[in-house]
Amino acid sequence: MNAIIRLKDQVVDVLDPVGDWLALLPIRLLMAYEFGRAGSMKLNGNNWFANIQDNFPFPFNVIPVEISWFMATWAEILGAACLVFGLFTRFWAFSLIILSIVAIAGVHWPDEWNSLAELWKGYAVTNKGFGNFRIPLLFIAMLLPLVFKGAGKLSLDHILARRFS
Numbered sequence: 001m002n003a004i005i006r007l008k009d010q011v012v013d014v015l016d017p018v019g020d021w022l023a024l025l026p027i028r029l030l031m032a033y034e035f036g037r038a039g040s041m042k043l044n045g046n047n048w049f050a051n052i053q054d055n056f057p058f059p060f061n062v063i064p065v066e067i068s069w070f071m072a073t074w075a076e077i078l079g080a081a082c083l084v085f086g087l088f089t090r091f092w093a094f095s096l097i098i099l100s101i102v103a104i105a106g107v108h109w110p111d112e113w114n115s116l117a118e119l120w121k122g123y124a125v126t127n128k129g130f131g132n133f134r135i136p137l138l139f140i141a142m143l144l145p146l147v148f149k150g151a152g153k154l155s156l157d158h159i160l161a162r163r164f165s
Contacts, residue, residue, distance in 0.1 A: 024152035027142050032083040035096055039076025055106040075099055086155020093146035100136040108133040
């Protein structure tokens, strides 16, 4: 039994420092890919925000759609680039959470629901009349560790913190 406990402690002693460097990197890279792709599609696409602006929460519903489109596009592109390098990670993760909440309200939330069971049908990837807020909700869940823990040691944030502290 003591040998198993010692082995567990040895494994933890190896994994904890490695985790300080690498644990948040896959989340950063995956979120960078997803938001960078979405921003690139907006950059090369047509502004469709006018069709859904009334669904946006205040104050986004009163901002001209051209400005909202510009802000969303560049938040996704710049946020993605900064997540890759781990630069201002907490700021960008929080900003992308706000963007995801606006996206859920504007695009992914069901038009009507009368019970939690009906609302739960919107936790889907395809829209069959019930919304499709699953993916942006998962993005929010993945961004939260970056808000609370930062980018990890394999990041420009860590280098800058060491340099200026």
